[in-house]
Amino acid sequence: xxxxxxxxAVLARRLDVLLLPRQVLLAGPTGDEVGVLSFxxxxxxxxxxxxxxxxxxxxxxxKLLNLAGLSTPPGITFSSRGEMSLQRFISxxxxxxxxxxxxxxxxxxxxxxxxxxxxLLSAISRMKRRSEDHLSPARSLVTSAYAENSLNxxxxxxxxxVAAPGARLLVEKHVSGRYIRxxxxxxRFLAAIEKTAATPEETWMLVERLHDDFKDVxxxxxxxxxxxxxxxxxxxxxxxxxxxxxxxYFVVELCERPRLESYLIASPALAPSLADRFLCHQAEQxxxxxxxxxxxxxxxxxxxxxxxxxxxxxVLRDTCNALGIVGFARPGDQTSGIVEGHLQGKPSTIARVIxxxxxxxxxxxxxxxxxAAQTPLESYADFTVA
Amino acid sequence: xxxxKPCDDSVAxxxxxxxxxxxxxFRPPELTAGEPQAxxxxxxQSVDSRFSHVIAEALITHDKGLRFPAQIWPVAExxxxxxxxxxxxxxxxxxxxxxxxxEICETFExxxxxxxxxxxxxxxxxxxxxxxxxPFRWALGKRMRRRLSNDEALHKLLGVFAAALxxxxxxVETDSDDVTTTTDVEDFYERWIGEVDRSVxxxxxxxxxxxxxxxxxxxxxxxxRNHPKDATKGHLVEREALAYGLAVLxxxxxxxxxxxxxxxxxxxxxxxxxxxxxxxxxLCNHKxxxxxxxxxxxxxxxxxxxxxxxxxxxxxxxxxxxxxPVVCKPAAGVRGIGVITNIRNRAExxxxxxxxxxxxxxxxxLLLETHVPGDDYRIVVVGDKVVSxxxxxxxxxxxxxxxxxxxxxxxxxxxxxxxxxxxxxxIQFDDAARYQLDSVDLTLASVPEKGxxxxxANSNNISRGGDSIEVLDDLHPSIERVAVRAAQAIPGLGFCxxxxxxxxxxxxxx
Numbered sequence: 001x002x003x004x005x006x007x008x009a010v011l012a013r014r015l016d017v018l019l020l021p022r023q024v025l026l027a028g029p030t031g032d033e034v035g036v037l038s039f040x041x042x043x044x045x046x047x048x049x050x051x052x053x054x055x056x057x058x059x060x061x062x063k064l065l066n067l068a069g070l071s072t073p074p075g076i077t078f079s080s081r082g083e084m085s086l087q088r089f090i091s092x093x094x095x096x097x098x099x100x101x102x103x104x105x106x107x108x109x110x111x112x113x114x115x116x117x118x119x120l121l122s123a124i125s126r127m128k129r130r131s132e133d134h135l136s137p138a139r140s141l142v143t144s145a146y147a148e149n150s151l152n153x154x155x156x157x158x159x160x161x162v163a164a165p166g167a168r169l170l171v172e173k174h175v176s177g178r179y180i181r182x183x184x185x186x187x188r189f190l191a192a193i194e195k196t197a198a199t200p201e202e203t204w205m206l207v208e209r210l211h212d213d214f215k216d217v218x219x220x221x222x223x224x225x226x227x228x229x230x231x232x233x234x235x236x237x238x239x240x241x242x243x244x245x246x247x248x249y250f251v252v253e254l255c256e257r258p259r260l261e262s263y264l265i266a267s268p269a270l271a272p273s274l275a276d277r278f279l280c281h282q283a284e285q286x287x288x289x290x291x292x293x294x295x296x297x298x299x300x301x302x303x304x305x306x307x308x309x310x311x312x313x314x315v316l317r318d319t320c321n322a323l324g325i326v327g328f329a330r331p332g333d334q335t336s337g338i339v340e341g342h343l344q345g346k347p348s349t350i351a352r353v354i355x356x357x358x359x360x361x362x363x364x365x366x367x368x369x370x371x372a373a374q375t376p377l378e379s380y381a382d383f384t385v386a
Numbered sequence: 387x388x389x390x391k392p393c394d395d396s397v398a399x400x401x402x403x404x405x406x407x408x409x410x411x412f413r414p415p416e417l418t419a420g421e422p423q424a425x426x427x428x429x430x431q432s433v434d435s436r437f438s439h440v441i442a443e444a445l446i447t448h449d450k451g452l453r454f455p456a457q458i459w460p461v462a463e464x465x466x467x468x469x470x471x472x473x474x475x476x477x478x479x480x481x482x483x484x485x486x487x488x489e490i491c492e493t494f495e496x497x498x499x500x501x502x503x504x505x506x507x508x509x510x511x512x513x514x515x516x517x518x519x520x521p522f523r524w525a526l527g528k529r530m531r532r533r534l535s536n537d538e539a540l541h542k543l544l545g546v547f548a549a550a551l552x553x554x555x556x557x558v559e560t561d562s563d564d565v566t567t568t569t570d571v572e573d574f575y576e577r578w579i580g581e582v583d584r585s586v587x588x589x590x591x592x593x594x595x596x597x598x599x600x601x602x603x604x605x606x607x608x609x610x611r612n613h614p615k616d617a618t619k620g621h622l623v624e625r626e627a628l629a630y631g632l633a634v635l636x637x638x639x640x641x642x643x644x645x646x647x648x649x650x651x652x653x654x655x656x657x658x659x660x661x662x663x664x665x666x667x668x669l670c671n672h673k674x675x676x677x678x679x680x681x682x683x684x685x686x687x688x689x690x691x692x693x694x695x696x697x698x699x700x701x702x703x704x705x706x707x708x709x710x711p712v713v714c715k716p717a718a719g720v721r722g723i724g725v726i727t728n729i730r731n732r733a734e735x736x737x738x739x740x741x742x743x744x745x746x747x748x749x750x751x752l753l754l755e756t757h758v759p760g761d762d763y764r765i766v767v768v769g770d771k772v773v774s775x776x777x778x779x780x781x782x783x784x785x786x787x788x789x790x791x792x793x794x795x796x797x798x799x800x801x802x803x804x805x806x807x808x809x810x811x812x813i814q815f816d817d818a819a820r821y822q823l824d825s826v827d828l829t830l831a832s833v834p835e836k837g838x839x840x841x842x843a844n845s846n847n848i849s850r851g852g853d854s855i856e857v858l859d860d861l862h863p864s865i866e867r868v869a870v871r872a873a874q875a876i877p878g879l880g881f882c883x884x885x886x887x888x889x890x891x892x893x894x895x896x
Contacts, residue, residue: 018682020675021692021717024668026877035679038877040668045878050653052664057655060637067635136750138672138692138717145668149720153746226643226653227660256664304678305691307700335707337691368692369678 001261002042004355005275010037011347012293013279017372019358021138022145029288030374037282040145041257042275044229044282046186051227052146055256057103058170061225065251068224070217073236073250075172077102080165090120093173099123102168103148106255107234112174120171127169130161139366141359144257175250177236180207181262182218183274185230186281189215190274193266194240204266213244221251229285230278232259272348298327298344298375303357305368306337313339313385315363316353320383323349327378330386343372344380402474402555406431406788409462410585410796412578414452424566425454426543427578428466430550441574442550444565446542454583455539462543463586464490469547470588479551483544575792575830579815585796591789594798596855604805611806614640618807619657627652661768661880669876672718673753676876683875685868688887690755692717698739701754705735711757714738715845716747722847723747726818728757741817741844760887762846764854765865767873768881772866775858777891781813781843781851785834791823792830795842802851813851818844857891864895 003023010017015027018034028036038045043052054060059077066072076089090097095115100108111123130153133140137149152164179195181204192207192215214235222231234253258278264271276293283290306312309331316329316339325345332338343350350372360366408429424443431439448455468486475482542564549565568574594601610618620640627634627644632652635643641655652660658667669675674692681687689708693701705712712735715725724745726738742748766774783794795813802808813819815830819842823829826840834840843850865888873882888895 018679020669020678021672022668022675024665024672024675026679035875035877038663038665038669040665043664045663045665047664048660049662049664049667050655050658050660053655053658054641054653057639057641060639060641060655063637064643132749135746137747138751139694145671146664226651305674307693307697368674 001264001271002258002275003039004042004351005260005264005272006039006042006278007351007355008272008348009276009279009293010039011297011299011351011372012276012295013290014294014297014374015290016374017299017354017370019354019370019372021358021366021368023355023358024145032288034371036286036288037279039278039282042230042260042278043257044278044285046229046282046285047256048227049146051225051229052144052256053148054225055106055228055231055254056144056147058100058108059102059168061254062170064224065221065254068220070221070224071248071250073098073172073175073252075170077168077170079168086171089171090117095120096174098172098174099127100170100172101127102170105142105144105147106257107232107253107259108170114174124169128162128167130163135161141361172252175236175248175252177238177248177250178240179252180210180214180235180237180240181259182210182215182233182235183230183258183263184218184222184233185258185274185277186284187219187223189219190277191263191270192218192240193263202262202265204262206266206270207240209241211241211243214240214249217244217249217251221254225254225256228256229281230258231256294347296345296377297347297350298342298377299350299372300340300375301329301343301354302332302338302340302371303367304336304338304370305366306339307365309334309337309339312363312365316357317383317385319353319356319362320345323353325349325353326380326383328380328384328386337367339367341385342375342378342380343383344377400476401434402432402476402551403434404430404470404472404474405433406587406589406793407466407470408585408587408793408796409466410578411454411459411583412581413583424578425452426462426546427574428462428546428550429571429574430469430554432554437554437556437569439569439571440550440554440567441569441571442546442553442565442567443574444542444546444549446539446546448539458539458543459584461487461490461540465543465547466586466588469551474551474555476555479548479555483547483551487544571790571831572829575790579792579795579830582796585800587789587793587797589788591786591794591797594784594801594853601801601853602856607804607806611804611809613806620654623654623657623659659880662882663878666876666879666882670879670882673715674717677753677755680872680875683871685872685875688713688755688758690753692751692753695739695743695749695752698736701739701752702732702735704754705729705732708754708756710735713755713757714742715753715755716742716745717751717753719747719750721849722843722845722852724752725845725847726821727844737821741821744817758887760889761891763857763886763888763891765861765869765884765886766881767869767884770870770874772858772861772869775856775861775891776854777857778846778848779853779855780841780846781819782839782841782853783813783834785836785838785840787836788833790831790833791828791840794834794840795830799851808848811849811851813842815842818842818850860892862892862894865891868895 007025010027016030016034018026023041025039026035028034062072074093078086097114098110098112100110114120114123133142137143153161156162180192182192183190192210193204194207196205197203218233221233222228232255235249236252237249238247260271313329325343327342327344329339329341332340354370356362357367410427412425423445426446427443429441446454465486546565549567553567613621617640624634624642632644632646643651643653645651677687691704711728711730713727724742724747729735729738762778764776764778765772799812802812822841846852848854869884872884873879
């Protein structure tokens with residue numbers, strides 16, 4: 001979602017785009033170099049590789065937050081060889097606890113409300129399993145493109161592929177309170193939302209009144225991980241409208257990806273504007289002047305490395321017509337699996353089609369590179385294929 | 387390749403002269419019923435005995451588990467060294483062993499102490515080392531006393547040597563309860579090569595060299611050798627940060643933060659640094675993304691295409707279209723995992739795809755591209771400067787005419803273990819190595835001809851046991867310019883290791 005929303009913002013600002021696998025987006029003003037601006041999963045170039053790496057390493061992250069005097073839930077990381085320290089932690093802090101991967105995606109995949117030794121053992125066993133996503137980083141829609149690889153796997157007695165014995169997990173004491181997610185970009189606090197119901201589907205609402213103390217916590221937490229231009233900081237707080245003094249609070253997550261999907265649930269208008277803020281921040285960093293956003297744009301699109309370009313064309317036509325995109329598409333060089341054409345419509349719908357072509361989620365085949373260069377608007381009645 | 391010597395059953399030898407002797411320990415075995423149990427073995431070879439090869443295996447333990455008692459390993463090493471130069475008259479195996487042991491024990495402690503202390507002095511002239519040497523000397527002495535007082539394990543160790551040698555001279559036909567012997571060398575190495583923990587071989591194969599020049603030895607190896615896996619990179623950067631007068635906060639997992647007097651913080655983890663963006667890593671981690679970007683910037687790249695790994699027919703059709711030989715590699719692979727080069731025809735492609743399917747990334751997308759002949763170079767660019775250039779050679783061994791493939795692999799791995807960065811990047815005997823050995827009709831027990839290069843991996847990666855040869859001083863300036871252009875083609879990339887295939891790194895890039 002982050003990549004798609006930033007992509008929409010980039011097209012709306014009439015920038016040329018080169019999209020590469022795993023949501024790598026290079027952009028630049030027409031006539032300038034495509035690549036003067038770059039993003040991955042919506043994370044701007046200003047976030048350093050080591051910044052995103054630190055954010056994905058929960059042990060490191062916790063250590064830095066604690067050194068800065070920020071509160072995290074009591075927790076411990078352990079490997080298969082660290083059973084004793086886990087037992088000591090449980091006897092000291094008791095249940096319930098939350099189990100997370102010590103290194104990996106943010107917000108951390110977790111198993112929560114663990115309330116017994118038996119449940120903990122079962123949770124550890126499940127958490128150690130390695131899914132197809134772990135072992136297919138090139139095609140995974142879940143694993144971040146900059147994530148540390150987790151190829152060190154072996155099979156357990158049941159034939160499951162599991163993490164190597166040295167792989168660490170994190171157990172944290174379950175903490176109670178209101179769950180607040182804060183978004184920070186370029187050293188500025190942008191927005192806060194609150195998780196509102198314990199339903200299977202996440203529900204979020206905007207937080208109108210967040211005490212400055214907690215805005216400050218979100219900003220400081222982000223600053224403690226050097227090299228993060230954007231961060232989503234999750235806090236558990238007793239009352240977010242009151243000051244920090246006299247109440248417990250915990251930083252429970254610090255995510256290098258903005259995770260705009262949760263902001264989209266809270267406010268459909270807010271999420272696109274936040275994506276545009278990321279773009280503006282990166283443009284400022286890269287000294288690129290942006291145009292004002294347009295409602296309708298026209299692009300010349302060229303998709304490469306499609307396995308069956310001919311089969312794609314009718315599906316592309318129907319999809320574009322359903323989404324209100326006009327223009328045309330035609331096959332290019334078959335050896336290189338090329339389809340090209342004009343797409344004219346709302347930036348968000350064009351971005352949606354291009355993202356789907358890259359991920360293969362809608363069209364059944366994936367492109368490995370798509371260029372979308374801005375062109376003047378034309379008069380098309382609908383979308384056609386040659 | 388030299389064939390194994392056939393057994394000569396007609397005579398028992400009057401004396402034995404060992405041509406080669408090896409000892410090795412294995413990682414703790416699984417206690418699986420019905421299977422041979424061993425954590426120690428010796429392999430003796432002679433040209434003038436009833437059998438040309440005998441291997442004796444045993445489980446030698448102490449009271450703390452199945453691990454071979456580390457303190458008696460140096461005794462095994464010294465026995466091998468001693469026996470490797472001794473003529474053993476018929477029927478005197480036990481007395482020769484006994485004499486050897488007495489001789490070893492008399493000289494052992496002082497020799498080892500002196501050598502270790504000398505090596506520590508070599509790495510530093512710092513006076514503080516003088517103070518550190520006293521407790522070290524004491525600890526060493528204590529360890530030696532423990533080693534030689536472990537009588538039961540030592541007794542068993544001698545039993546293994548005795549069993550091998552008596553079987554070799556033909557005076558014993560049956561195994562004891564504790565020691566198993568075999569002459570099936572191929573089966574032995576197939577079973578154990580992946581489990582070898584320590585090993586020694588006498589006479590030792592020569593040290594690796596290239597065109598007469600020996601491999602580099604680093605004086606600070608003793609300081610860094612005990613770092614955990616992958617920590618060396620962070621450690622080297624951390625040293626530089628300290629040298630620049632920065633304050634350093636050391637963190638887990640090879641990470642640290644360096645801070646200057648103004649409070650500016652720079653964080654590092656392994657070779658990940660603030661000089662590069664997350665986007666640049668994401669782009670460089672995907673081979674097709676990198677290829678597409680570099681091609682657009684006018685840089686020379688191999689022609690290739692991404693496929694699902696189960697799309698065999700399309701892959702084969704594409705290989706026909708672009709022409710053999712081709713290379714197959716994971717789209718987002720690391721450390722050369724799953725890379726298979728120089729696939730010359732459809733049959734090899736089918737086999738390569740099977741091999742790919744069995745690799746850890748076997749279900750992920752693969753890149754099929756034209757095989758470009760030439761040597762493989764890793765060029766490191768920082769900003770707009772080339773700071774390092776190495777030629778990477780596929781994991782290989784060079785025949786001596788005396789040592790078998792297993793000897794040479796183990797010897798080279800022993801040397802690699804001295805370098806903390808290479809300690810866990812050893813030559814592996816895996817499917818790729820089997821593929822390479824099969825292709826030249828060799829096995830682990832084969833003795834390659836003197837000077838014969840034998841390759842043991844499908845890619846040149848150092849992490850697959852490959853070798854690196856520094857060539858920076860000879861690199862043609864035009865190649866440096868291409869490397870810098872390539873690094874600058876990736877937005878946000880402050881430094882990178884760039885892989886190039888070159889015919890000649892001293893010639894102008896075309």
